[in-house]
Amino acid sequence: MSYPTDFKYTKEHEWIKPDGGNATIGITHYAQESLGDIVFVDLPKPGAELTAGKTFGSVESVKAVSDLYAPASGTVTEVNGDLTTAPEKINQDAHGAWMLKMKLKNPGELNALLSSADYEKFVAEQGGH
């Protein structure tokens, strides 16, 4: 699986796609594969404030619940409602099935995140897939 080079990644397996002062976020292909069948996502509403590194919601597979961590700080502007009724879209296309869009508080925060090459290396060290 290739990881888009215009995304940044967290070690907690979220991706963020910056677009000027805004960004789109989701979870990675590695995350969906590790989770297995995703059956539920719990996301904040537009207007919610996210803080980098803090939890903002959760994603559930058949087997387990996992917290989602904000890759950057900012304000939620849009939530992908499709995922409420069809969370399996994350399994089908993790890098296309975005969770939310946000207005970044400090775009400079993204510099601290992993590039696609670094993330791929990180994932390989996690033991395969």
Added chain:
Amino acid sequence: MIEAILSAVETTQSVRKTALNAVHRKLGAKMVEFNGWDMPVEYPASIGCGIIAEHMAVRTGVGIFDVSHMGDIRLAGSGALAAVQHISMNDASRLAIGQAQYSALLYPQGTFVDDVIVHRLGEDEYLLVINAGTREKDFAWVRDTTREFDCAVENLSDDYTQIAIQGSKGVHLLQKLTDADLSAVKFYWVTRGAVCGLKDVLIARTGYTGEDGFEIYVPSDEETSTRVWNEVLEAGREFGAVPCGLGARNTLRLEAKLPLYGHEISDTINVWEAGLDRFCKMEKPEFVGREALDRAKREGLKRTLVGLEMVERGIARDGYKVLDGSGTEIGYVTSGSPAPFLKKNIALAYVPPEFAVVGSGINIEIRGQAVKTEVVPTPFYKKPKKN
């Protein structure tokens, strides 16, 4: 975000492996530690697997499980029946040779050492199939509790690779591989026959999925185990058989309300609370736990196991709190999960009996929020009656 799943164990010496471990890894299974065993939780989507697909294969066709982590204790000798009667709550005297029954081993206080399947293999020979996490405890307990009886107690847990072939098409799959007439073996009966060229293999029409199915017990050497596993999968190809992991095993047993040790039953939960009355024969004059159960029955139930279905959005999970309408904690969830076949989110929970009214609403606390559920009849899923 995925530490929970990635407790996937690096194989260390303390983690035990079944003879099929390398086979699971080669198939690309996601491995996890379960009760000290390195076991497949699910197989990859690339071979048509994943918990939901594996679950559906069993409900609509057939799935294959490695359940070699289960333990086996053999009791044999002239006092074997008396010993089994003493240590188990069901009535083993009702078993014909070749018949099996669900039962449990109890502590004197009427709580669970383990639940077991008791197979009567011969005139004076019984086989108890026990849980993985309680293997050593169970064996020591059975050995120590049967000393006064004239019977040998053997731990055969390491002797068998146990493969479960589960689902309505399992009978057709296994019939291709054995000379035993499976149509003559009823549910909860056992027979012996040649399987994959191995003589005298124990074939039990049992399982832990709520479906018809078989469990076969073959020698636990890696070569034989691998060959049989592969032949079973190959024979199942025409029936759409897939390998299934512990993830699907758990969702399947939950839909069928089959108890899991450490969840619905444990050393602090008694038989009445667990609702296993029909497997507990109080008309037997004596068995370990009987007196305490008699007393508990007179005193009345303090809590009982109920089935819940989520009404609002959310999934109840093991250990979540159960709340009454005013937000007071009244119990806890023992098992909770999406039910892949029923396409509902279901749970089992212990609550005081006054809350166990089918159709009534109670809440589950999910991440600090009270989420509505309804008490529903159980089992959640019942296999369709044969025509």
